[in-house]
Amino acid sequence: MNHKNAPIGVFDSGVGGLTVAREIMRQIPNEKIVYFGDTARVPYGSKSKETVTRYSRQIVRFLQTQQVKAIVVACNTASAYALDEIEKEVDIPMIGVVKPGAKVAAETTVNGKIGVIGTEGTIGSNIYPRYIKEINPKVSVVGKACPLFTPLVEEGLLQDPVTDEIAKRYLAELIDIGIDTLILGCTHYPLIRSTLGRIVGEKVNLVNPAYETARELKELLVAENMLNDEETKLGDNKYRFFVSDGAEKFKHFANSIIKYGILSAKTIHIEEYEAQV
Amino acid sequence: MNHKNAPIGVFDSGVGGLTVAREIMRQIPNEKIVYFGDTARVPYGSKSKETVTRYSRQIVRFLQTQQVKAIVVACNTASAYALDEIEKEVDIPMIGVVKPGAKVAAETTVNGKIGVIGTEGTIGSNIYPRYIKEINPKVSVVGKACPLFTPLVEEGLLQDPVTDEIAKRYLAELIDIGIDTLILGCTHYPLIRSTLGRIVGEKVNLVNPAYETARELKELLVAENMLNDEETKLGDNKYRFFVSDGAEKFKHFANSIIKYGILSAKTIHIEEYEAQV
Numbered sequence: 001m002n003h004k005n006a007p008i009g010v011f012d013s014g015v016g017g018l019t020v021a022r023e024i025m026r027q028i029p030n031e032k033i034v035y036f037g038d039t040a041r042v043p044y045g046s047k048s049k050e051t052v053t054r055y056s057r058q059i060v061r062f063l064q065t066q067q068v069k070a071i072v073v074a075c076n077t078a079s080a081y082a083l084d085e086i087e088k089e090v091d092i093p094m095i096g097v098v099k100p101g102a103k104v105a106a107e108t109t110v111n112g113k114i115g116v117i118g119t120e121g122t123i124g125s126n127i128y129p130r131y132i133k134e135i136n137p138k139v140s141v142v143g144k145a146c147p148l149f150t151p152l153v154e155e156g157l158l159q160d161p162v163t164d165e166i167a168k169r170y171l172a173e174l175i176d177i178g179i180d181t182l183i184l185g186c187t188h189y190p191l192i193r194s195t196l197g198r199i200v201g202e203k204v205n206l207v208n209p210a211y212e213t214a215r216e217l218k219e220l221l222v223a224e225n226m227l228n229d230e231e232t233k234l235g236d237n238k239y240r241f242f243v244s245d246g247a248e249k250f251k252h253f254a255n256s257i258i259k260y261g262i263l264s265a266k267t268i269h270i271e272e273y274e275a276q277v
Numbered sequence: 278m279n280h281k282n283a284p285i286g287v288f289d290s291g292v293g294g295l296t297v298a299r300e301i302m303r304q305i306p307n308e309k310i311v312y313f314g315d316t317a318r319v320p321y322g323s324k325s326k327e328t329v330t331r332y333s334r335q336i337v338r339f340l341q342t343q344q345v346k347a348i349v350v351a352c353n354t355a356s357a358y359a360l361d362e363i364e365k366e367v368d369i370p371m372i373g374v375v376k377p378g379a380k381v382a383a384e385t386t387v388n389g390k391i392g393v394i395g396t397e398g399t400i401g402s403n404i405y406p407r408y409i410k411e412i413n414p415k416v417s418v419v420g421k422a423c424p425l426f427t428p429l430v431e432e433g434l435l436q437d438p439v440t441d442e443i444a445k446r447y448l449a450e451l452i453d454i455g456i457d458t459l460i461l462g463c464t465h466y467p468l469i470r471s472t473l474g475r476i477v478g479e480k481v482n483l484v485n486p487a488y489e490t491a492r493e494l495k496e497l498l499v500a501e502n503m504l505n506d507e508e509t510k511l512g513d514n515k516y517r518f519f520v521s522d523g524a525e526k527f528k529h530f531a532n533s534i535i536k537y538g539i540l541s542a543k544t545i546h547i548e549e550y551e552a553q554v
Contacts, residue, residue: 041318051521147431165438246325271548274548
């Protein structure tokens with residue numbers, strides 16, 4: 001177990017996990033963060049369980065070399081495919097974004113009809129329905145893969161007729177079913193939250209797993225007496241960012257999401273962490 | 278130099294290069310092909326030159342283990358970023374998709390105004406304008422990155438109002454300039470050829486580098502006396518497919534593009550070919 005003043009490791013297939021990092025910065029502002037975005041191999045959503053697990057394991061090895069005290073899997077696909085296996089291999093706490101999102105959806109639905117949107121991998125894994133039904137077996141959960149949302153977000157079409165049109169198609173069957181809760185099961189989706197909210201209507205509660213995950217992380221750190229108890233300052237290596245490709249481009253995107261000013265992002269060869277088991 | 282009856286190696290970041298493989302099958306039907314699609318690390322279009330070169334080099338090493346007699350880089354981004362460097366390292370001919378497409382565009386434009394569409398990497402590399410101007414310094418060439426086309430194609434929206442709308446936006450400035458030639462500078466784009474053709478209008482000549490590349494490959498094999506002179510039969514391991522992830526999904530997509538029936542696709546760990554220089 002690492003020291004309580006060690007950083008928290010956060011990783012994602014690319015930039016989407018920054019919405020989770022942002023929530024951690026908001027909710028537990030005294031914590032240090034080491035973020036890794038696998039920008040060389042993004043996206044994970046269309047890849048196999050085996051490949052996503054192998055990539056995630058390499059990233060966990062890398063974060064361990066940074067002496068992190070806990071790891072947040074800030075990617076729904078990696079949480080769905082790799083978390084169960086990898087958390088057994090490490091001696092620090094790991095939390096994903098799926099369970100916290102599933103929990104709040106299961107607890108807050110009134111009519112028992114929950115929709116989940118995500119990548120092909122996340123939806124195909126059926127992980128959200130499984131977790132939700134463990135908590136509340138009476139609800140019905142319908143998943144819908146939305147593979148175009150991520151490229152639309154990355155192209156910057158956050159408020160756009162095309163994004164509206166695609167969202168209407170993807171969400172039609174969930175609206176028809178009469179869901180009252182929609183889980184944004186991919187870390188890119190909070191960035192088109194207002195579009196999604198408008199299309200499903202204000203009666204549908206949108207669940208943002210990024211928010212719930214940061215809350216769960218805080219609870220965990222409190223319960224385990226692992227909160228950072230030194231005063232940390234911005235600029236003092238408080239937030240460090242690593243990527244597998246395109247550090248400058250990442251920095252630009254990250255600065256548009258996170259208000260603190262990302263001082264640097266460094267490119268590393270992530271596959272070199274393969275053998276370090 | 279490998280035997281004339283050895284296969285031709287063809288590679289791409291994923292499935293797009295199948296449009297090139299298909300042209301090779303059509304134009305030189307007696308040749309054997311070993312295809313590699315880097316489906317674990319797709320797409321290349323938004324990645325850096327360094328990363329695309331490293332990945333391409335691994336793939337070339339793999340294809341060399343398959344004793345190919347020539348290599349076709351069936352990916353515009355890899356052709357733009359990696360071909361010049363890697364072709365010096367191997368003792369077999371390598372051809373990319375950029376030069377053949379650039380050549381025919383330079384030779385066929387009448388008004389001297391050529392448009393090129395492709396990934397961020399291909400357009401940012403400025404490789405098409407450079408090659409075209411080497412052949413015909415008088416023409417003007419305008420490039421436009423179209424990052425949403427590939428996800429739209431992979432989502433199957435080949436004939437769709439959304440694809441129309443996105444295409445209208447991307448192509449507007451090229452239409453305004455009055456181009457008479459448009460290079461489809463990404464191997465996915467021939468799959469939305471009819472949409473693109475309708476939007477730019479029938480006076481604009483569409484250049485498909487896949488077609489030109491297969492023609493150049495044939496000329497090369499004839500000139501070097503390297504054409505396969507044994508009779509080859511389908512099913513006899515004539516066309517072999519390897520991917521870095523998701524062999525079943527690849528097979529499904531490939532069978533929708535190539536009419537011969539892809540018997541098998543095998544998943545390999547491509548990064549293991551890193552050190553084999």
